[in-house]
Amino acid sequence: MGPDMHFNRLQDSVHPVVAVSSGDGKYQSVAFSRKVLLIIGGVFLAILFFSILITYLATKSANAPPPPAPTETVPPSQQHKFPTTIEPGGPDEEGQITTASMPATPTTSGENDTETGNQSVSTEPTAKELRLPTSLLPISYNLRLKVYLPGYGATFATDKNFTFEGDLKIRFLCANDTDKIMLNSIKLNLSDNPQSYSIKKSNAVDAKEISVVSTNVSEKLQMVIFQLSDMLTTGEEYEFHLTYSGPISSEVLSGLYLSSYVAADGQTSSYVAADGQTRYLAVTQMEPTDARRMVPCFDEPSMKATWAVTIVHPVGSTALSNGIENQEPVPVSDQPEWLESSFKETLKMSSYLLAVVVSDFDKREGKTKSGTRFRIWARKEAQHQTEYALTSGITALEYFEQFYGIPFPLEKQDMIAIPDFEAGAMENWGLVTYREKYLLYDPKEYALSEKRRVAVVVAHELAHQWFGNLVTMKWWDDLWLNEGFATFMEYLGTNEISNGTFRMEDYFVIDAFAGAMAKDQRATSHPLFVPIEKSNEINEVFDSISYDKGGTVLRMMDHLVGREPFRRGLNLYLSKFNYSNADHLDLWAALSEEVPESVTDWNGERLDLTNFAASWTEQMGYPVVEVTRVDDSKVQLKQKRFKLDENALEKERFRNPVHGYKWDIPIWHQVDGQDRPMKWLQTDATIDVKTSELLVINPGAYGFYRVNYDNATWEKIANQLKNDHKLIPLGSRAQLLDDAFSLAEANQLSYQQALALTAYLDKEDELLPWANAFSNLAKIKSYFEDEPAYEYVQIYMKRLLEPLYNKLNWNNIPTDYTNDSRAFEDSLQSSILAMYCNLGIYECKATAAELFRTGFMDACNSSNATASSCSKVPLSVRKLVYCKGIEHGGEREWNFVFDMYKKERFQLEQSRLMAALTCSxxxxxxxxxxxxxxxxxxxxxxxxxxxxxxxxxxxxxxxxxxxxxxxxxxxxxxxxxxxxxxxxxxxxxxxxxxxxxxxxxxxxxxxxxxxxxxxxxxxxxxxxxxxxxxxxxxxxxxxxxxxxxxxxxxxx
Missing domain, CATH: 1.25.50.20 (Zincin-like fold)
Known part of the structure; x- marks a missing residue:
């Protein structure tokens, strides 16, 4: 293990200086004489000679038969991981997380063969090349998996450490005559002995056994091809039996991989086990294309099959999988140190939903009204943080059963908090995996915004149990069907969990809506439905477009047709395609059947959602609606694509979409605060509104478009905000600010007009407008930092923020984080304080630094203290205070935070401490x-x-x-x-x-x-x-x- 990183700087010396560890975590400088340097030089030349000799000998033997694929016998020392991407409270208030899997892109020819610089790289295979033929269609898998995890009650040879062995039977239908079986496989050890495999007809008693003539592994295509002795016959079912082995990976967090929490030795930034011992667990992450790392299979979403899983695991561990257990674990015959856990065969599902976990975790259990057993699994010392996940999960599952109108089809639902997890969470059917901080919750450690994030992620994953798991997209080009719907539904589910107190309908405007607009205004965006041309593009579509824009477009459709018809259309879709696959056209057809006669299109006919949705899903970007006064009684509306930089070029295949960057736009609008009937905008339209009246388009921000008014209307809106801002709906106030600043950035409106809208903010006490103001003002501020003109920006923003800062100051920070209705208020207060301090206002920074000293350093001066247990800094401002403590302090403060970071046992607090370390x-x-x-x-x-x-x-x-x-x-x-x-x-x-x-x-x-x-x-x-x-x-x-x-x- 390397030395602790401290602030001690290397001192200048007339001699060369080398940094070494003193053994206590400090750096010391060592000066060398010329004599010592000559000795070192001689040693270096000797090493160089022997390295050349070894390289020559290695090259000479390169053509020798390769040894068997190595297994990972020893985990990388202290490589104990837990994942985060962009943290809540980072660059954005909540950050941007991806709550479904975003695993590593498949490598093209093994995982360690790609170099950088000017050296060659294997050409990325096309998506078509990676597709399996459809001559064989899977029906069922019977998998017996033996998992070699050390540290439990089983003993085995060290070369078995962190490996697994699989015994697999695949039953499939032959759809077209073929003499090959092609399966997806990567980094699995498959025998080249044909006698290791057997193939026979499933239903024949004395069926002739077909033999495997040869095996061919293509690492580039991630396939194994079994050449058969005989032709398989169309319409017949066959069973293929094989055995194999592989590593429990410590290189990637996909397939079956290694996670751990570690002993309290003070030397590693890892979790502390109650009994002081390292604990290993094996966990899976399969989406999008990594089931093939654990089992050779038909690893495509449309190739659904059932899975009967049996796990052999060491005594002292617990095994989980998708299905409910058939019985209590039983000792393996003649192997009393091993247990066998078998699970009920799953329903028909895609391979990316397969899940396995072997751990020593404990559980908290409950049951839904319909009888589904519900369990939350976590480390023993984190069990006190699982209650909220259990109640939230049960509430969400019951709500979705009622909303979709389809009972949850499984007997049990498990959710488990994993120490090492690359994505936010993964919706595996019946066994949902999470990063710890997105499942666990403790009111003593989580602010309300962080509690809300737990509820949102839980709701997102449970929404997937129907939309994505029960019905799955046919291919990854329609990923947005899975993720967009889960995003839309997460707000409804979280609203149910919080009984409305989290105000998720409002929150959508500054969360998914704002994220989608920010991403889709650039030339590097892509359509929701995007043909996958290269294999790496599968992972690329796990982005804000699929999640946020998908959810935003669906929210617009829901508002357009009405919640109940929309819900009935979803029920029809899920009922028609259950245990199967569908695409976006199937969804539009189902939703269109339930559109009321009263909802008409631009021609006055009953709205066909297939036609309406096409322009929103099959081309990138979105429109800006331009409002121009025609005369004293009406305004004219026109549309064009909104693009932040008109000169930026799209990918060539997106430049000339069939819809010509035109949209069928529903124009919701208010005049003097009163709703008017919705109008359609295609090429142009008019609205009757007098010059004395106030027109606001898109109140509530349901339409996925921006609005640019003429100068007179912008001035009228600014005056209305100053005089009585509440006449304009909350969502509109937020969106007006974001539209104005984005239009100014695109040079379609003056910044002076955009900034004029902020003049009313001293009267604004709602989070939404302030959140959009913060993000846009922070962007302006970033351009002026390190420039002489920054002092004027600082003065301007200080005047803007000061009234609310004085009202929501450091003396009024709450210490009780159990009242969910304060979520917006707490977020507004913490955001105001952060923005004010980040302007460099001395009073604010000094107050934060003093709170850092008294509430953190003084309160946590015990050698055994952890920040989550001893810090007295209020949770809602803890990250800010830790950061300002580092900025305002020096070596002592930084070292203190670093030491606390290494000792911390809970993920959320550790992320706050890590963020503070970067404030130097x-x-x-x-x-x-x-x-x-x-x-x-x-x-x-x-x-x-x-x-x-x-x-x-x-x-x-x-x-x-x-x-x-x-x-x-x-x-x-x-x-x-x-x-x-x-x-x-x-x-x-x-x-x-x-x-x-x-x-x-x-x-x-x-x-x-x-x-x-x-x-x-x-x-x-x-x-x-x-x-x-x-x-x-x-x-x-x-x-x-x-x-x-x-x-x-x-x-x-």
């Missing part, structure tokens, strides 16, 4: 922190994305992290190439560039590393953002700087 302004410290992510010392691999994101969120640290990525790219890529969703976040955090010379560097970087960068859309996304930043500086900076100077020079 020291280049050396930040560089060392980033080094630690690559070394996987103290910072878990899955925390790398969060740490990079925290560093990258600081404008001051932007150049540091960009320099770091350039200097360490080969090592970054080598570390994260097998967990590519983490690599995506690392790249995004490292390339928030605003200076033109940095953008040119980035362009060269992409070109120089094209063999890698061409495989990831994140590089195109970040380059578009960087170019937009440069354009903003050239277009807006000077005029806005002069405006801020002018308005702040006036007497207040």
């Amino acid at each position: 302004s020291s280049r050396w410290v930040l560089t060392r922190l980033l080094d630690m992510t690559l070394e996987e010392k103290d910072i878990r691999k899955q925390d790398a994305a969060s740490l990079f994101t925290y560093v990258g969120a600081s404008d001051a640290a932007g150049p540091i992290i960009w320099d770091y990525m350039q200097s360490n790219w080969k090592k970054i890529y080598s570390t994260y190439k097998n967990t590519k969703s983490l690599l995506k976040y690392v790249v995004a955090a490292s390339t928030n560039l605003k200076a033109e010379h940095n953008v040119k560097q980035f362009e060269r970087f992409i070109q120089d590393n094209a063999n890698v960068t061409s495989q990831f859309s994140i590089f195109e996304i970040q380059l578009e953002k960087a170019r937009s930043n440069v354009k903003w500086m050239n277009t807006h900076f000077q005029s806005l700087a002069e405006w801020f100077k002018m308005v702040t020079s006036k007497t207040v």
